[in-house]
Amino acid sequence: EIVMTQSPATLSVSPGERATLSCRASQSVSSNLAWYQLKPGQAPRLLIYDVSTRATGIPARFSGSGSGTEFTLTISSLQSEDFAVYYCQQYNYWLFTFGQGTKLEIK
Amino acid sequence: EVQLVESGGGLVQPGGSLRLSCAASGFTFSNYWMHWARQVPGKGLMWVSRINTDGKITDYADSVKGRFTISRDNAKNTLYLQMNSLRDEDTAIYYCVSDPVGGTNYWGQGTLVTVSS
Numbered sequence: 001e002i003v004m005t006q007s008p009a010t011l012s013v014s015p016g017e018r019a020t021l022s023c024r025a026s027q028s029v030s031s032n033l034a035w036y037q038l039k040p041g042q043a044p045r046l047l048i049y050d051v052s053t054r055a056t057g058i059p060a061r062f063s064g065s066g067s068g069t070e071f072t073l074t075i076s077s078l079q080s081e082d083f084a085v086y087y088c089q090q091y092n093y094w095l096f097t098f099g100q101g102t103k104l105e106i107k
Numbered sequence: 108e109v110q111l112v113e114s115g116g117g118l119v120q121p122g123g124s125l126r127l128s129c130a131a132s133g134f135t136f137s138n139y140w141m142h143w144a145r146q147v148p149g150k151g152l153m154w155v156s157r158i159n160t161d162g163k164i165t166d167y168a169d170s171v172k173g174r175f176t177i178s179r180d181n182a183k184n185t186l187y188l189q190m191n192s193l194r195d196e197d198t199a200i201y202y203c204v205s206d207p208v209g210g211t212n213y214w215g216q217g218t219l220v221t222v223s224s
Contacts, residue, residue, distance in 0.1 A: 038146075038152070044152065049207065087151070089154075
């Protein structure tokens with residue numbers, strides 16, 4: 001099973017600033033890496049797939065980068081609705097696995 | 108509009124069974140792999156199972172293998188998850204998830220399964 005490790009566990013950022021979230025895979029997952037946003041009482045929302053492709057309807061302030069085992073989600077100019085928990089997920093190997101999440105909170 | 112609507116969750120005793128259903132609409136259900144994922148409230152996400160378009164290929168997380176069975180009825184546009192020998196640690200919100208359709212995947216609203224005596 002591929003282990004996905006996210007850092008930091010909690011990130012405190014002020015509205016309007018940039019947030020950078022990291023994700024590391026225990027072995028290469030090629031470009032089969034996605035990012036999800038999770039808010040209380042809602043289903044997960046796909047933000048990014050294939051490392052850097054924004055899902056339908058996702059604002060341009062969300063961007064993804066990386067390759068192999070190291071990946072980054074960047075949110076430029078944070079909006080109030082962006083404060084949530086973010087998960088990376090690999091889908092290169094079954095079992096698809098998620099990281100433990102990064103909570104993005106208002107500073 | 109793509110919609111996935113889960114049903115069948117509830118409270119069950121350890122060792123009991125439940126069958127979850129997911130009614131799909133707004134896309135050609137029979138053309139897409141489908142999945143079940145779960146979230147323990149307040150905790151992380153876990154992929155549970157997946158099934159191919161004709162139902163002949165299935166995969167499971169090790170923690171549910173031999174206890175859960177995924178299936179689909181393409182004529183009814185419905186995905187199922189039969190859950191047997193339920194354990195306390197199976198308590199979670201269960202989501203039906205589509206493979207990507209038009210640039211995103213779709214998740215249902217979730218159905219809560221509570222395993223408790």
